[in-house]
Amino acid sequence: MDKFTIRDLNLYYSGFHALKSINLNLPSNEITAFIGPSGCGKSTLLKTLNRMNDLVEGCRIEGDVLLDGQDIYDSRMDVNHLRKRVGMVFQKANPFPMSIYDNVAYGPRTHGVKNKTQLDEIVESSLRGAAIWDELKDRLKKNAMGLSGGQQQRLCIARALAVQPEVLLMDEATSALDPISTSKIEDLVLELKKKYTIIMVTHNMQQALRVADNTAFFLLGEMIEYDRTEKLFSVPSNKKTEEYITGRFG
Secondary structure: OEEEEEEEEEEEEOOEEEEEEEEEEEEOOOEEEEEOOOOOOHHHHHHHOOOHHHHOOOEEEEEEEEEOOEEOOOOOOOHHHHHHHEEEEOOOOOOOOOEHHHHHHHHHHHOOOOOHHHHHHHHHHHHHHOOOHHHHOOOOOOEHHHOOHHHHHHHHHHHHHOOOOOEEEEEOOOOOOOHHHHHHHHHHHHHHOOOOEEEEEOOOHHHHHHHOOEEEEEEOOEEEEEEEHHHHHHOOOOHHHHHHHOOOOO
């Protein structure tokens, strides 16, 4: 079953044609990686899936982006509700300058959860979901800014999980982290796909190979190839894909 269906998607920033005729199906409960050199459109496509591009002036979109068969660019779509269903974790960990507890409780509170017991449960289950509860359970009142980079990023994952999304978008979520923190987040992502659909942009092709079920390769705003990860890396059908994954450019 596909979570997202993208049909004939074109995206323009003022006069610049950033995404060109993208057609892509993203399956539920799988990890899909977007790879390609800088500026090829992979982060732009990721941000199209929860309408973060709405915030960019002069951005215009043609084509269809369907979430469970529903057009997310339909005028009746509630963007706040969409972003609750489709959470996002950014390249740079961005915890709020408040306690660890308040970081995780922030989303549920904005969606109307006021009950302390309920919030306690959400905070614990979200931190457990992000595999960081044991490290943080005695420090919940401490400021989140005091955590290490890897912990901050897992806290941001917990914050995304707290509103019970269906999809998790990860925009190079490990690129600023050391190998040990990266490995922890990769293990976590493999665990999370049991409950969520995960779409990640990564510069690290080894990471795509390690965790992604499917991989899409982008170049200059076009999707060059999309396949099961193992197949795309072992027998790419396009010469450009082969040149990129063997390090001849990019």
